[in-house]
Amino acid sequence: MKINEPEKSKKIEPTKAELEILTILWEHGPLPVRVVMQEINKIRELNYTATLKLMQLMVDKGILKRDERKMQHVYHVVEEEKKTKAHLLDKFLDTLYKGSASSLVTQLVGNKKTTKEELAKMRALLEEAERKTNH
Structure with missing residues (x-):
């Protein structure tokens, strides 16, 4: 058993x-630091070392995770976008709205x-959710 296992489950x-x-x-998939820095600099200034x-x-x-197989290290996200956003939304909902989606x-x-x-999109999503709960 690894000592770090509980930490990884957090x-x-x-x-x-x-x-x-x-x-x-x-949005772009795995990228080297320089390209990430260039994208950030479209919004705000951040130098290469800080990035x-x-x-x-x-x-x-x-x-x-960092792919070190090439001269230029390429970084990619460990957890999928949907999972991360769902976790952050749950925390946001719990913290600011006491868990109330309404x-x-x-x-x-x-x-x-x-x-x-x-x-209109929200209305359609609500109608679809209601249909699913009625079946």
Whole structure:
């Protein structure tokens, strides 16, 4: 039995900066540090050394893996996007809305940024969910 096993079963919660990197890797797939840095620099300035250090810390935490087979190390995400987002959403819902999905939806619907198209999608999703629970 490995000493680190319980630690690995713990859910890792990425920081805001780590989420930026995860989002880039989910969108583009495995990438070297320089390309990740270029993508981040479209949003905010971050130099190569800071990007590399952040990604190395993410490897240490078990969020990323590094492929060292080539000269340029390529990083990829360990856990799939859907799982990570589901975990973060559950935590967000529990923390800010006391676990109430309807409170979250009420907040979203009342948000001035919600478009008619988004409301129509939400309505369709709610209708589909209701159909599934009735069968």
